[in-house]
Amino acid sequence: METFLEEVNKKIDGVPIQRCYHCRKCTAGCPVASHMEYNPNKVVKMIQNGKREEVLKSSTIWLCLSCETCITRCPNQVDIARMMDVLRQMAIESGAGAREKNVLKFHKAFLAGIKRGGRINEPMMMAEYKLTSGDLFSDVLMAPGMFLKGKLSLLSPRTKDMKSLKSIFEKTKSI
Amino acid sequence: MKVSYYPGCSLHATGKEYDQSMKAVSRALGIELKEVEDWSCCGASSAHSTNFDLSIALSARNLIAAEKNAMDVMVPCAACFNRFKMAEHQLKANKELKSKIEGVVGAKYQGGIAIRNPIDIIYNEIGVDALAAKVAKQLAGLKPVSYYGCLLLRPPEVCEFENYENPYMLDKILGVLGADVRNWSYKTDCCGGSLAISKTKIVVGMVDKLMKAAKEAGANCVVTACPLCMANLDMRPSKKYKLPVFYFTELISLALGVEGAKDTFKSHIFDPQPLLRELKLI
Ligand code: SF4
Ligand code: SF4
Numbered sequence: 001m002e003t004f005l006e007e008v009n010k011k012i013d014g015v016p017i018q019r020c021y022h023c024r025k026c027t028a029g030c031p032v033a034s035h036m037e038y039n040p041n042k043v044v045k046m047i048q049n050g051k052r053e054e055v056l057k058s059s060t061i062w063l064c065l066s067c068e069t070c071i072t073r074c075p076n077q078v079d080i081a082r083m084m085d086v087l088r089q090m091a092i093e094s095g096a097g098a099r100e101k102n103v104l105k106f107h108k109a110f111l112a113g114i115k116r117g118g119r120i121n122e123p124m125m126m127a128e129y130k131l132t133s134g135d136l137f138s139d140v141l142m143a144p145g146m147f148l149k150g151k152l153s154l155l156s157p158r159t160k161d162m163k164s165l166k167s168i169f170e171k172t173k174s175i
Numbered sequence: 176m177k178v179s180y181y182p183g184c185s186l187h188a189t190g191k192e193y194d195q196s197m198k199a200v201s202r203a204l205g206i207e208l209k210e211v212e213d214w215s216c217c218g219a220s221s222a223h224s225t226n227f228d229l230s231i232a233l234s235a236r237n238l239i240a241a242e243k244n245a246m247d248v249m250v251p252c253a254a255c256f257n258r259f260k261m262a263e264h265q266l267k268a269n270k271e272l273k274s275k276i277e278g279v280v281g282a283k284y285q286g287g288i289a290i291r292n293p294i295d296i297i298y299n300e301i302g303v304d305a306l307a308a309k310v311a312k313q314l315a316g317l318k319p320v321s322y323y324g325c326l327l328l329r330p331p332e333v334c335e336f337e338n339y340e341n342p343y344m345l346d347k348i349l350g351v352l353g354a355d356v357r358n359w360s361y362k363t364d365c366c367g368g369s370l371a372i373s374k375t376k377i378v379v380g381m382v383d384k385l386m387k388a389a390k391e392a393g394a395n396c397v398v399t400a401c402p403l404c405m406a407n408l409d410m411r412p413s414k415k416y417k418l419p420v421f422y423f424t425e426l427i428s429l430a431l432g433v434e435g436a437k438d439t440f441k442s443h444i445f446d447p448q449p450l451l452r453e454l455k456l457i
Pocket of ligand 2: 026029030031032033040063064065066067068069070071080081084
């Protein structure tokens with residue numbers, strides 16, 4: 001059977017993560033390391049040690065902002081940012097879900113917006129996120145301002161060829 | 176010069192000022208824009224965070240549509256730019272992936288057009304000397320820090336942006352407009368944009384840190400080329416750290432004396448007009 005490490009490496013499809021020699025440069029530059037349960041380089045170690053469950057159920061993988069500072073600075077080209085993408089996708093596919101529930105709910109609302117109109121209508125997407133997350137109060141003060149300033153509108157132009165988009169979502173088996 | 180134009184979703188909503196000022200600046204500098212036919216969302220971080228193939232396919236659909244214009248494509252939104260560059264990088268490096276994605280999108284990807292952000296086009300195609308020659312009003316008294324953020328720069332071998340740890344193109348552009356550009360160490364730090372809505376508390380801390388550093392550098396405003404950074408920096412800092420935030424194109428418009436250059440300032444959340452009035456720039 002494939003080990004957790006082999007599986008992750010196969011999905012990253014680039015530099016194998018065991019090239020990491022734990023210099024912690026990635027963690028030093030990561031803007032959210034202090035909020036993470038496990039530091040970025042710790043996740044590499046955990047994967048090597050087969051800690052599948054702990055990693056996929058951690059908040060770390062959902063707090064990563066994809067700022068790509070880690071891969072930019074790693075002396076061994078270990079692509080931590082891509083690894084985080086892979087781990088999030090594995091967490092979804094394995095049914096482990098997301099420890100940071102609202103982050104995944106946001107992604108779902110965003111992708112639903114693309115499925116609906118090809119382009120994101122920000123107020124509609126936000127409404128969907130707020131309804132599914134129950135996070136009704138954050139940012140609520142800013143929305144009226146945005147409407148008054150003529151920035152947001154409930155109607156915005158959509159992509160015409162929605163058939164092509166529908167097919168992309170189906171063929172990639174997206175959430 | 177003539178280029179294809181991919182505005183992306185943000186530039187039609189929260190980033191409307193960027194779209195308006197980008198178009199005005201392009202007219203003034205003789206850059207003709209042709210919008211990509213029937214474009215769709217690039218997928219942004221929600222696609223690549225959840226499904227790799229989806230993220231490449233959504234960007235590829237747009238790149239293929241842009242190829243029909245047979246011109247380089249200008250992508251002002253740093254997030255869309257990043258996703259397009261990543262899709263290009265992956266499709267060119269991996270034949271197997273390319274044929275899989277072509278199957279998903281239902282069309283062939285040629286890879287024959289360059290994906291370019293407007294800082295690069297203005298700096299490298301128009302040039303700072305030509306830009307300086309067009310300045311009608313020096314932005315005297317304006318002390319910006321230039322904020323590049325993540326998505327224009329990283330990963331460097333994908334984005335191919337100059338000096339990715341200490342870039343200067345935007346600084347030079349602002350300099351020839353007559354602004355007193357301040358130096359600071361946070362040009363390429365992340366503002367937290369991708370989690371701004373779902374993890375707001377963490378992100379407010381990140382934004383405050385940036386704005387505090389801008390003030391310490393002696394800046395009276397922050398300049399960006401990303402609609403996500405703009406929304407985040409304009410809306411989320413704590414009260415004591417707020418500063419006006421501009422798209423770089425708004426400041427070019429103002430300096431070139433483009434008609435209607437002032438119009439976009441009204442829709443900022445944190446009103447930059449008092450500062451501009453005080454400096455007699457509007
Ligand atoms: S920067 Fe690279 S080598 Fe250093 S700890 Fe991080 S992943 Fe490992
Ligand atoms: S991409 Fe993720 S893990 Fe890497 S530095 Fe940014 S937030 Fe940290």
